[in-house]
Amino acid sequence: MKHLELYLRKVFTVDLRALALMRIWLAGIVLIDLAIRATDMEAHYSNMGVLPLHVLHQYLWLPQFFSLHALSGLWQFQLVLFILAAGFACCLLLGYKTRLATAATWLLLLSLQNRNPLIEQGGDDLLRMLLFWGIFLPWGRFYAVDAVQACKQGVAPQQTSYFSAATMAYIVQVGLVYFCTALLKNSPEWHTDGTALYYALSLDQILMPLGRLIYPYPELLRILTFSAYYTELLLPFLLLIPFYNAFFRMVVVLVLVGFHIGISLTLFVGLFYLINIASVAGLLPASAMNWIDRRLLGSFRRPQLGQFRHLFGRFRSPVALRVQVAWRSKPLFPKSLLAPMRNGFVAVALLYCVWWNFSGTSLPIYKIPDSGRWLGYLLRLDQHWGMFSPTVFKDDGWYVLEGYTASGINIDLNQEGKEVNYSKPASVVSLFKNDRWRKYSENYLFIHNAYMRPYYCNYLMRRWNEAHPQQPIQQLEVLYMKEPSLPDYQLAVPTREMLCSCANQPE
Numbered sequence: 001m002k003h004l005e006l007y008l009r010k011v012f013t014v015d016l017r018a019l020a021l022m023r024i025w026l027a028g029i030v031l032i033d034l035a036i037r038a039t040d041m042e043a044h045y046s047n048m049g050v051l052p053l054h055v056l057h058q059y060l061w062l063p064q065f066f067s068l069h070a071l072s073g074l075w076q077f078q079l080v081l082f083i084l085a086a087g088f089a090c091c092l093l094l095g096y097k098t099r100l101a102t103a104a105t106w107l108l109l110l111s112l113q114n115r116n117p118l119i120e121q122g123g124d125d126l127l128r129m130l131l132f133w134g135i136f137l138p139w140g141r142f143y144a145v146d147a148v149q150a151c152k153q154g155v156a157p158q159q160t161s162y163f164s165a166a167t168m169a170y171i172v173q174v175g176l177v178y179f180c181t182a183l184l185k186n187s188p189e190w191h192t193d194g195t196a197l198y199y200a201l202s203l204d205q206i207l208m209p210l211g212r213l214i215y216p217y218p219e220l221l222r223i224l225t226f227s228a229y230y231t232e233l234l235l236p237f238l239l240l241i242p243f244y245n246a247f248f249r250m251v252v253v254l255v256l257v258g259f260h261i262g263i264s265l266t267l268f269v270g271l272f273y274l275i276n277i278a279s280v281a282g283l284l285p286a287s288a289m290n291w292i293d294r295r296l297l298g299s300f301r302r303p304q305l306g307q308f309r310h311l312f313g314r315f316r317s318p319v320a321l322r323v324q325v326a327w328r329s330k331p332l333f334p335k336s337l338l339a340p341m342r343n344g345f346v347a348v349a350l351l352y353c354v355w356w357n358f359s360g361t362s363l364p365i366y367k368i369p370d371s372g373r374w375l376g377y378l379l380r381l382d383q384h385w386g387m388f389s390p391t392v393f394k395d396d397g398w399y400v401l402e403g404y405t406a407s408g409i410n411i412d413l414n415q416e417g418k419e420v421n422y423s424k425p426a427s428v429v430s431l432f433k434n435d436r437w438r439k440y441s442e443n444y445l446f447i448h449n450a451y452m453r454p455y456y457c458n459y460l461m462r463r464w465n466e467a468h469p470q471q472p473i474q475q476l477e478v479l480y481m482k483e484p485s486l487p488d489y490q491l492a493v494p495t496r497e498m499l500c501s502c503a504n505q506p507e
Contacts, residue, residue, distance in 0.1 A: 010242040012171055013163040014282055017289040019139035020095070020147075022282040023102075026130055027093035029274055030105060033127075034086050036271075036434055037112070041082065043459065044116050044436065047073030050456045051116050059451050060117050064377035068108070069115035084108065095144020099135065106131035110380050118443050118452065119436040122387050123272035128380055129173055129353075130279055136166035136346050139282075160286060165343035169350040174279055175236030176357050177385050178256075182233035183361040184389035190229050194222035195487065199392035200267060202485035204428035205438060211266035218489075231259060239283070246285035253280045253288075270435025353381050360384050394485040397494065398428045399441060401460060403473035413464055417471065422481060422496065444499065445480065453478065453500035461502055475503040 043049040051060075053073045061070075069081055085108040091101035109128055113120055140146040141157050150156055189196040201207060201215045214220055235255060238248040257277050264273035284292070356376055359367040360383075368376075376382040401413035402420050410420040414431050425431060432438040443449050444456060461476040478500040484492045 007242050008168065009163050010245060011240055012168040013161050014167045014170070015284060015286045015289045016138060016157060016160045016162050017142045017293055018282045018284040019137055019162070020142040020144060021284070021289075021292070022130075022278055023095065023098070023134065023139040024093055024143060025278040025281055026127065026134070026275075027089050027105070029127065029271060029278060030089040030109065030131075031086060031093070032274075033271060034082055034089065037436065038079075038082055039434070040436060041078050042075045044119055044440075045069060045078045045112075046075040048075070048459070048462075050440065050452065050459050051118060052455065055451065055455060056115070062377050064374050065114045066111065066378070067114040068111045070111075081108065081111070085112070095140045095146050098140025098144055098146050102131060102134045102139075106135060113380070118449070119440050121270065121272060121435070121439050122385060123270065123275040125383055125385075126177060126279060127271075127275045129383065130170075130275075132349075132379070132381070133166055133170045133173060133346075136164070136342055137170065138162060160289070164339075165346040165350070169346050169353075170282060171239055172350060172354065174283070175239055176354065176383070177276075177279070178232040179236045180357045180361060180383075181385035181387050181389060182229060183363065184384075184386050185229060185232075186362060186389070187391040189391055190225065190389075194225045196388060196392050197221045197225040197228065199394060199485050200388055203393065203396045204398065204424070204483075205396060205432075205442070206268040207429060208264075208266050208268055210262075214266070216489075228259070231255060246287055249283045249285050250288060253283050256280050268429050268432075268435065268438065270438075272435075349379075349381060352376065353383065356381065357383055357385075360386075392485075393442075395445065395482060396485050397480050397482040398424060398431060400479040400481060400496075402477045402479055403461070403464065404475040404477075405471060405473055411471075411473070413460060413473075413476070417468065422479075422494075424481070424483070424494070444478075454502060457500040457502040461504070465504075472504075475501065477501045 037044065040049075044051065047053055053070060056070065069078060071077070085105065088101050088104040088108065091097055092105050106128065109131060113124055113128065141150070142160070147156070185191075185196070187196075189199060198215075198218060198221045201211045201221070207215075214224075235252055238252050241248050257280065260273040260276045263269060352375060355368055356373075358365050373382070399414055400420065400422060403411045403413055403417075405411060411417045412420045415421070415425075429438075432441065440456075444452060457476055457478050460478075461473060464476075465472040477498055480497045480499055481494045482497050483494040486492050
């Protein structure tokens with residue numbers, strides 16, 4: 001047991017300053033995510049949008065789900081929750097009441113994601129999990145208002161290294177993302193043909209400029225495909241090597257940062273790459289953090305930061321202070337029990353997450369039974385890292401939103417009301433307002449999601465007629481110009497598929 005403990009401490013000890021850096025980064029991502037989502041508050045989260053509450057509960061809801069955002073279909077109610085979430089995310093960013101801010105940010109993010117699963121992607125799952133493990137991490141001990149206050153009280157941390165069940169969970173979670181996505185990529189295009197990246201870059205819906213630049217070089221794409229696959233499969237094991245730990249961690253950080261920057265330059269993935277880069281920030285070893293702390297972040301540790309504490313303190317009433325003192329004087333559990341209970345819960349949750357991940361792969365293990373999945377859905381520990389797996393999606397194409405006007409001129413709502421034209425746009429990816437709409441449009445294609453089609457169609461027609469009373473449309477057809485990706489740079493002839501049609505009801 002002594003050797004096992006020594007191994008675990010060598011492998012899973014982290015630098016508190018790196019955790020603080022990750023906290024700041026993740027809080028910033030939450031704020032950016034909220035800002036992006038807020039531009040579609042009515043469309044994605046209200047009963048006037050593409051997923052009314054009764055449709056959510058009929059087709060996508062599970063009994064274990066929780067969502068404050070599902071309590072009302074009014075966009076004004078959503079606005080209040082968005083503001084509340086932004087407030088807690090700001091507290092997390094500043095490191096004020098860090099554990100409470102982390103728990104509240106996680107809970108509100110979980111609530112928001114449960115409200116509309118049709119626009120979620122793998123990065124959202126990772127963000128949710130990092131915040132969940134963050135509840136049990138002391139990532140407010142540096143670069144935080146809490147750290148300044150602790151320093152004033154003479155309880156500043158004596159060392160920057162830290163080890164607990166939560167640090168194990170965090171590092172294992174990072175490794176699971178890459179190892180499990182590699183296990184799920186079990187098709188020849190990843191293992192033998194090396195054509196996965198070719199097919200990925202054939203998708204005009206997500207193709208970015210750098211991707212367009214390297215697309216004509218099949219041998220390069222083949223090398224990059226194998227490189228991506230084996231990076232995901234093997235790189236996580238470097239985190240488990242107990243010697244030269246700082247060196248191997250820096251290798252993991254640098255490779256994954258470069259890996260995700262490359263993805264963001266070639267494929268349109270929204271915030272996915274930023275979330276993944278943030279996830280490895282906590283792996284930075286002490287030597288790297290010494291340099292960052294000295295050169296870049298030293299100002300966060302100066303006493304002047306205590307002014308933030310005074311700003312927060314002004315809003316406290318004497319009654320609130322007395323309540324806080326009374327609460328602190330009567331803890332629910334003795335401090336001697338809190339750490340073992342917390343570590344025990346985290347260890348159980350971690351084992352459950354590992355089991356869940358491996359249950360989704362082809363590994364010969366006992367799978368989680370349906371009766372045991374309630375905990376994963378309740379706390380949203382459910383995970384599936386199926387990015388471009390087992391094969392790359394090949395039903396490429398673009399949308400034409402053909403509106404019929406009273407004047408007899410058919411217009412394309414996707415082209416800001418220009419006369420309809422079925423030719424491929426110069427940039428298909430530019431048709432999407434953001435990655436949330438791109439993901440929604442991808443889900444819109446699947447037959448098992450046919451229930452969602454009329455709501456999108458009617459929403460588009462209503463919004464167009466409200467914004468263009470001088471040019472209303474009487475009918476709208478959601479068309480998909482399907483252009484499947486073919487091997488060896490062959491070009492398919494686009495075929496027109498009508499996914500949905502809706503019309504104004506006569507008065």
